[in-house]
Amino acid sequence: MGRYDALLVVSFGGPEKPEDVMPFLENVVRGRGVPRERLMEVEAHYQGFGGVSPINQQCRDLIDAMRPLVDVPVYWGNRNWHPFLADTMRKMAADGVTRAAAFVTAAYSSYSSCRQYLDDLARARAEVPGAPEIVRLRHYFDHPGFIAAMTDHTREALDRLPAEHRDHARLVFTAHSIPVSMAASAGPSGGAYEAQLRTAASLVAGGRPWDLVWQSRSGPPQVPWLEPDVCDHLETLAASGTEAVVLVPIGFVSDHMEVVYDLDTEAAAKARELGLPMTRAATAGTHPRFVSMVAELLEEPEPVPCAATCCPAPRRPAGRPAQEPDQE
Numbered sequence: 106m107g108r109y110d111a112l113l114v115v116s117f118g119g120p121e122k123p124e125d126v127m128p129f130l131e132n133v134v135r136g137r138g139v140p141r142e143r144l145m146e147v148e149a150h151y152q153g154f155g156g157v158s159p160i161n162q163q164c165r166d167l168i169d170a171m172r173p174l175v176d177v178p179v180y181w182g183n184r185n186w187h188p189f190l191a192d193t194m195r196k197m198a199a200d201g202v203t204r205a206a207a208f209v210t211a212a213y214s215s216y217s218s219c220r221q222y223l224d225d226l227a228r229a230r231a232e233v234p235g236a237p238e239i240v241r242l243r244h245y246f247d248h249p250g251f252i253a254a255m256t257d258h259t260r261e262a263l264d265r266l267p268a269e270h271r272d273h274a275r276l277v278f279t280a281h282s283i284p285v286s287m288a289a290s291a292g293p294s295g296g297a298y299e300a301q302l303r304t305a306a307s308l309v310a311g312g313r314p315w316d317l318v319w320q321s322r323s324g325p326p327q328v329p330w331l332e333p334d335v336c337d338h339l340e341t342l343a344a345s346g347t348e349a350v351v352l353v354p355i356g357f358v359s360d361h362m363e364v365v366y367d368l369d370t371e372a373a374a375k376a377r378e379l380g381l382p383m384t385r386a387a388t389a390g391t392h393p394r395f396v397s398m399v400a401e402l403l404e405e406p407e408p409v410p411c412a413a414t415c416c417p418a419p420r421r422p423a424g425r426p427a428q429e430p431d432q433e
């Protein structure tokens with residue numbers, strides 16, 4: 106190897122017991138103007154699953170699958186819950202790691218899915234004397250490994266539809282909605298979040314009819330976010346005679362809470378109400394091609410880091426307290 110002496114898996118983090126849910130949510134929304142009512146609603150989603158988000162175990166599974174394929178130690182740190190990035194950074198420093206590659210469990214460019222992780226990595230490093238240098242591996246939304254995993258899982262979901270609908274099913278790709286202003290400034294020249302999602306979706310769709318829609322909208326109601334919402338879109342499709350749908354959560358890499366609640370609970374209930382046959386494709390998870398992709402990324406020439414102006418933080422009006430809603 107040589108280039109890196111460790112691999113650091115960087116993820117979102119999630120609660121693993123009921124008492125962890127509120128403190129986790131406070132970490133996620135600190136200073137972001139998410140209304141209290143929305144937070145209480147989301148808390149109920151987590152408590153409905155026993156206070157356990159699936160995301161941490163999914164990270165452990167991914168790491169276990171990666172270990173045999175990479176010849177450096179693999180570490181794991183989260184942005185919003187234990188194991189926190191700074192604690193992991195301390196462990197890496199104590200183990201003598203000097204230069205680690207970082208694999209982020211978010212595939213696309215935007216403040217929330219890229220820059221915020223970079224900022225959190227930088228903050229964690231600044232807290233830890235002797236912290237290793239961190240080289241963030243490149244965006245992988247169009248990597249053949251990610252696309253192959255999603256294509257396989259989409260095929261499996263098509264096969265779970267009643268046979269008579271398989272040939273006419275519409276693929277509905279979903280991703281986390283973000284504020285319209287964040288989407289406009291995503292990537293080096295704006296619009297990259299949606300453009301990258303469309304690239305990935307069209308590679309997975311392979312000629313079948315498809316749409317890209319949004320899920321998990323947060324934030325204050327007066328701030329515009331990307332639309333349409335997946336549930337509204339299912340209504341539109343049902344009204345226009347669509348026979349069946351396969352939901353493909355192309356915007357995420359594991360079946361975490363936004364997938365099992367917002368799609369498998371909420372969107373699935375909507376489809377039933379509409380009498381619309383629907384299945385949901387698994388995310389990349391521990392698909393062998395997704396796992397081997399990480400090993401391949403480690404062997405690539407060192408990635409060019411994102412420009413400092415890429416995916417800027419959403420602007421908040423000067424002089425307003427951080428807890429207040431963002432304004433456009």
Ligand SMILES: CC1=C(CCC(=O)O)c2cc3nc(cc4[nH]c(cc5[nH]c(cc1n2)c(C)c5CCC(=O)O)c(CCC(=O)O)c4C)C(CCC(=O)O)=C3C
Nearest residue numbers: 117119133137147158159160211217218281323361362363
């Ligand atoms: C683009 C994007 C991704 C994809 C990229 C990536 O994967 O990073 C993503 C992933 C995730 N989002 C997650 C959870 C949450 N996101 C929230 C809130 C927000 N997400 C946003 C964006 C994104 N989020 C934004 C702009 C907000 C508003 C607040 C803010 O400006 O930051 C909130 C607050 C409550 C609410 O939903 O209102 C929660 C609880 C989990 C964990 C799931 C689990 O626990 O299993 C995951 C993987």
Ligand SMILES: [Fe+2]
Nearest residue numbers: 217281321363
């Ligand atoms: Fe989120």
